[in-house]
Amino acid sequence: MTSELVDGMEVLSTEECLALLRSHSFGRLALVVRGAPLILPVNFVFEEPSIVIRTAPGTKLEHAPLTAVAFEVDEASSDGTQGWSVVVQGPAFDVTDAVDEYSSALRRLPVEVWAPGEKAHWLKISAVSVSGRRFVRSDGSGGRNEDG
Amino acid sequence: MRTVDARTGIEVIEREECLRLLASRRIGRIAVVDGYSPVIFPVNYLIDDADIVFRAAEGTKLTAVGRANACFEIDDYDAERRSGWSILAIGRLEELAPSDRAYARLSALPVDPWADGEHPHILRLVGTRVTGRRIGGGAT
Numbered sequence: 001m002t003s004e005l006v007d008g009m010e011v012l013s014t015e016e017c018l019a020l021l022r023s024h025s026f027g028r029l030a031l032v033v034r035g036a037p038l039i040l041p042v043n044f045v046f047e048e049p050s051i052v053i054r055t056a057p058g059t060k061l062e063h064a065p066l067t068a069v070a071f072e073v074d075e076a077s078s079d080g081t082q083g084w085s086v087v088v089q090g091p092a093f094d095v096t097d098a099v100d101e102y103s104s105a106l107r108r109l110p111v112e113v114w115a116p117g118e119k120a121h122w123l124k125i126s127a128v129s130v131s132g133r134r135f136v137r138s139d140g141s142g143g144r145n146e147d148g
Numbered sequence: 149m150r151t152v153d154a155r156t157g158i159e160v161i162e163r164e165e166c167l168r169l170l171a172s173r174r175i176g177r178i179a180v181v182d183g184y185s186p187v188i189f190p191v192n193y194l195i196d197d198a199d200i201v202f203r204a205a206e207g208t209k210l211t212a213v214g215r216a217n218a219c220f221e222i223d224d225y226d227a228e229r230r231s232g233w234s235i236l237a238i239g240r241l242e243e244l245a246p247s248d249r250a251y252a253r254l255s256a257l258p259v260d261p262w263a264d265g266e267h268p269h270i271l272r273l274v275g276t277r278v279t280g281r282r283i284g285g286g287a288t
Binding site: 025026028030031032035036037038039041056058067068069070071072074076083085087089112114115116117 | 175177187190218219225230238
């Protein structure tokens with residue numbers, strides 16, 4: 001699978017992005033709250049084309065459903081020589097009580113929850129656009145980076 | 149002594165510890181609003197005079213939004229231990245002019261892989277409110 005080189009970074013193919021989403025379970029939800037951006041780290045499961053997360057009542061449940069959100073996953077090696085990021089854009093939906101078969105299936109996914117408390121609500125983000133980048137530097141000049 | 153948020157049961161990180169954690173890392177994510185949609189980017193950042201500063205490549209949304217509201221986030225979560233922490237810094241973006249005292253110093257940094265390109269913009273997060281949360285217990 002070839003990817004193009006743009007501005008010194010490698011643009012990932014859609015298939016590479018989807019593979020990264022399938023193989024990871026921790027990311028960051030970006031949403032808009034009263035006109036201002038907010039980033040919240042969450043556990044997720046990706047079942048194309050949906051990113052599925054669980055939540056208790058609170059900011060995510062109050063402000064994400066029926067709005068446009070972004071979702072980001074990234075990793076960087078500790079020596080700063082390699083890294084990648086994938087960003088998804090799409091609408092979010094509260095599928096906690098949805099009766100269709102697809103939503104029922106989403107609610108059976110093994111979405112972990114690390115934060116305390118009951119996470120009875122299920123949100124899905126429909127991945128309308130998916131993009132990703134990767135960098136590999138041989139000289140380590142990316143600096144000391146920590147894993148995301 | 150730990151402070152726990154009564155609603156969520158999540159441990160709150162005190163401001164000083166938030167600032168220490170911010171100073172100890174190099175990669176974070178910045179989000180801004182583009183129309184009605186949030187956009188999020190990973191960035192390499194530095195703390196300069198207690199401000200979060202980072203580069204944005206020419207032509208990205210970050211350079212187009214002007215003095216916009218922004219949210220900056222760093223985290224460190226351990227999947228095996230199901231624990232970790234995250235810090236949020238909420239403020240407004242400000243672009244450093246070439247005449248700015250810090251511009252020369254920040255421009256001389258080693259190449260930033262997330263903002264490659266010949267004409268990087270240096271942005272600073274100002275008017276910042278910093279908060280942090282920790283889950284899974286255990287002191288770090």
